[in-house]
Amino acid sequence: MTDKPGQPHVGGDYRNVRRLRANSLQPTCHRMASEGLTVGSICWENETTALGVDTNDRNSHALNLRPVKNADPAYDYNTGYVWRHESGVFYMFAQRECLSLSASTSSEDQTPHLSARIVSGYAHWLADRRTGNTKCQPYLQHWGFLCAPAQLDIALAVSRTGDNFSWPAGREALLSPSLTGSFASRVVGTVQGIVEAPGGEELWLYYYGDNIDNSGRLGPEATHRDTSIGRARFRMSGFTFLHVPLFQPAFAGQPARPWPDGGCHVITKPLQYSGRQLVLNVDTGAVGSIAVAIEPLAGDHANATRFGLERSMQLTTNSVRAVAAWWSSAEPDAGKVEDVSGLGGQAVRLHFVVVAARLYSYQFV
Numbered sequence: 001m002t003d004k005p006g007q008p009h010v011g012g013d014y015r016n017v018r019r020l021r022a023n024s025l026q027p028t029c030h031r032m033a034s035e036g037l038t039v040g041s042i043c044w045e046n047e048t049t050a051l052g053v054d055t056n057d058r059n060s061h062a063l064n065l066r067p068v069k070n071a072d073p074a075y076d077y078n079t080g081y082v083w084r085h086e087s088g089v090f091y092m093f094a095q096r097e098c099l100s101l102s103a104s105t106s107s108e109d110q111t112p113h114l115s116a117r118i119v120s121g122y123a124h125w126l127a128d129r130r131t132g133n134t135k136c137q138p139y140l141q142h143w144g145f146l147c148a149p150a151q152l153d154i155a156l157a158v159s160r161t162g163d164n165f166s167w168p169a170g171r172e173a174l175l176s177p178s179l180t181g182s183f184a185s186r187v188v189g190t191v192q193g194i195v196e197a198p199g200g201e202e203l204w205l206y207y208y209g210d211n212i213d214n215s216g217r218l219g220p221e222a223t224h225r226d227t228s229i230g231r232a233r234f235r236m237s238g239f240t241f242l243h244v245p246l247f248q249p250a251f252a253g254q255p256a257r258p259w260p261d262g263g264c265h266v267i268t269k270p271l272q273y274s275g276r277q278l279v280l281n282v283d284t285g286a287v288g289s290i291a292v293a294i295e296p297l298a299g300d301h302a303n304a305t306r307f308g309l310e311r312s313m314q315l316t317t318n319s320v321r322a323v324a325a326w327w328s329s330a331e332p333d334a335g336k337v338e339d340v341s342g343l344g345g346q347a348v349r350l351h352f353v354v355v356a357a358r359l360y361s362y363q364f365v
Helices: 055-060 124-131 134-139 301-306
Strands: 014-021 027-034 045-051 077-084 090-097 100-105 112-114 145-147 152-159 173-175 187-196 202-210 227-235 242-244 264-267 278-283 289-296 318-323 348-355 357-364
Touching: 045 090, 077 187, 090 173, 090 187, 242 348, 278 289, 289 301, 289 357, 348 357
Parallel strands: 152 187
Antiparallel strands: 014 027, 027 045, 077 090, 090 152, 100 112, 100 145, 152 173, 187 202, 202 227, 242 357, 264 348, 278 318, 278 357, 289 348
16 A cells, blocks of 8 residues: 555555564564565565554453463454555455464363463353353364364454554454355455445455365365355445434433434534535435534524525435535525535534434535
8 A cells, every 4th residue: 555645654655564473372463664666676664563452452351261471362363455545544454363272171170271362352252161151162173272263254444544553343344254155154355455346336345255264174064165256345435434323222221212303413523625515425224314514613604504404405315426405595495505615615514413324424526
């Protein structure tokens, strides 16, 4: 990947992300930089950690199964493809694995004791071993290893600079192994490259799949090894989004209830823009809606009314290019206004009212 034009870079115009295993328990993804890619100019330097153990990793391991003293939880983040979105955000498609851990047997109770730790996202496998749950028994191999599922998925890490990546809340997989019996039932991993599909409505991510896990075991229902290249289709700018349900979630013993004031209100930080239209990437489903106001910060009362929530034409659509519009007046036969260039260059905030919908992105064009 290359640095975004106009932004400062550290040590080079080109960046490379690789997996580094400092020791057997703590592999990380590291970032390096080089001034050029031609023969004689490649010099990868200024290596720093781009993705590694964080506080959640350290705090998630609270199990008393012979913990390794003063060690971080074991995990395995394989280097993923890094892609820079047009907004300037860097996305890393990191491959994760549930590790295979060595085990020994106690002479007193013949209970396997782990001599290493497992990736925090799969800590339930250790919990099951501690409580004697038999679902882990098939993974205790005769050569003395407790092999966890050893499947690999793809998770999304994000960065504003391309230097330090972090996980979104929840750390759900972006792309998981597929249905049992398919070519990608045990392992998925990125192939270098993401493509904007013809028409500009989708992103295509190419991945490889395997029905043998990382411990060499064939997936259930498979009779032979099958590995192929697949294509995952994502909505344009669809990796992250604002999702508002139909009702406020139940909280602190209170039942789910309708949103007050017509929906969930979301207000952006102050911004300036240029362009004639505000274009939204939204999915409101059948019962949702999104309204938007452009609120000038300089007390421009006329434009505050013209582009206020009261005149906003609610969007009820599933589109990557929905144009925001407002009624030209409060009259029943009023026309619509889409031209927002009058506020261009001024400090404004966008005020969204969202209910039962997803807002993926917005831009001025």
